[in-house]
Amino acid sequence: MKWPLLDVPTGATLKDSRSPSPAHLSNKVPVVQHAHHMHPLTPLITYSNERFSPGSPPGHLSPDIDPKTGIPRPPHPPELPPYYPLSPGAVGQLPHPLGWLVPQQGQPVYSIPPGGFRHPYPALAMNASMSSLMSSRFSPHMVPPPAHGLHPSGIPHPTIVSPIVKQEPAQPSASPAATSKSPVGVKKEEEKKPHIKKPLNAFMLYMKEMRAKVVAECTLKESAAINQILGRRWHSLSREEQAKYYELARKERQLHSQLYPTWSARDNYVNRGCCAWYRIPYGIEDAVNVPIQYRIEDVVPGWIPYGTEDAVNGPIQYRIEDAVPGWIPYGIQDAVNGPIQYRIKDAVPGWIRDPGCCVRYRALFTYEGNSNDLRVAGSGDGGLEEMVEELNSGKVMYAFCRVKDPNSGLPKYVLVNWTGEGVNDVRKGACANHVSTIANFLKGAHVTINARAEEDVEPELIMEKVAKASGANYNFHKESSKFQDSGPQAPVGSVYQKTNAMSEIKRVNKDNFWAKAEKDEENRRLEEKRRAEEERQRLERERRERELQEAEGREQRYKARSNEIEAQNCPPVPQKEQAEPQQPKGFKRSESVEKAQEAASLVAQRPVNPRDIFKQREKSAPADVAAPSQPGTAPV
DNA sequence: CATCCTTTGAAGAAA
DNA sequence: TTTCTTCAAAGGATG
8 A cells, every 4th residue: 555645755755664665765776786696795605505514614614616716715714704605697797706805806794884883893803814804804993984885995885775765754854865866965875874784584695696597597587586486496495405595694694793783674664663653744743853744736725634545535634723743633533623633653654444443542532621622631551440540420531442352352442431420410411412423433442331430431341341242252141231121021921911101101201211311322322333334344345355356466467477487498496295206407405315204205195106196297298398388378 | 767576584563 | 472564685567
């Protein structure tokens, strides 16, 4: 889902928190972006199956000969390998694998960002090779820190990229110049604050190494398709083969944490910190002075969009005079009282389903004096107990509180219509007419409770009702006896006595008038609730249908692409489920005795003889050969 | 030109 | 503790 309202003019564009990073918010800044074949962490050494064995020091950490280049490599401390793999397919395009020996060609590991970090190796003893590296390439103390994340060699370091890619959308300093991709603008930004990338995980390392190979082997160039192939290949790798990438990833993380001890993955989040969830410019300044930014075409004079939109009615706007710094209105308001506001830090980024979803805390509403103006009397993070304490026996109040459904564990919202015992009857009657308005106003409520005394709002009682409302664990013994006497009391039978209408009316008028009125009101509320529920279900149904259609579309696209991948005659993807004879040449799983045993056990569990499968495949081979000419019919 | 797509795994936040 | 979200890379496809 996109934010239709929020197009920040400075270029510090907002994004949906659930969608991938926009390119300009991620790392695709040409001036600092490394070539795709460059590993972020010094791609100096190629992976080699023969030379790496998990559990023992990696082969490349000892002095040996690079099988590809024939050039000897120096030793390295095993606990801190500064060298990282190089994509084999990219060897020819890259700086020499031993570039670190040749100034201007190699890249260091994470360079020291300007502004300074702590010593990159706080806990490491420096051996001879290490010290030589440090003196020539690593020491931030001896070499002036490179500006804007550039290595002293002049080669931009891939791990540190322009800060603009991750800047907060609402940064006042985000000038248009800084957001352009001009080298000058980027450079300036980089000088201010570098962006340290995440260390690559095992799969990313694998992907980096294998991508070029896969691309070379098939005609598909689209990365998404290549990634699918790589993902399948990754799963087909043996544990030993994967282990080396996990090990490399582990070392990468270790090195990263040593170089950037204060770095956190959260630093790269577009929205940082709990109080910064809601980075949506909402038209007023919050406590940290986020500037006013919203799309001009969404502005109605005198009104401000608050960052979300109703699926049906478009942007929800609220009056400027109702804005309260640090607070965001739900966008729902009645005719008189203006919007209910909630704290920015309580906002859920991305969307607002209903008011209840936004209320991560309880809220209490009451009237302003004797007027009908509703105001927020209090709010907080406490539960029902705290809420009960704040109910005033001299006031009419409405409490909205989130609780946890004891059956499902899901959040439920409770609306308490509170009429204090000390409220005079005239006021009671007047406010009784507001109940339905309130119920409509706070649509998210799953349970509504009409209370006059503290015993009506016992947390246990409320939770019982919540449990009942969820439909599970229903226990009629727990049913309140409140309304039991309103049903037919007399037994049906020979002793049945005809009801005297007049006396009944009299009795009702005298004794049960208020009870009846309350019951009528209750019924009305139930009816409204039912309608609201129907509406909700309708919307939910529509949403499901929409999602279903989208899913079908995706499925079709996926199938089409899969067919295309097959039709492209890409390198076969070894499947663990397939019989051993199907394994492509060079696949080294059989090298592992453990794997062979595992495979044997799998074969033994098969109800069908793999040999038969193989024979069947042989028989159907001619048909398969014809498949590429008909991509649409190719097996997925 | 900006964004999406697509993969897995690590980290952090939220439930 | 479990679940969800974000971001790492890549570059063609898409709007």
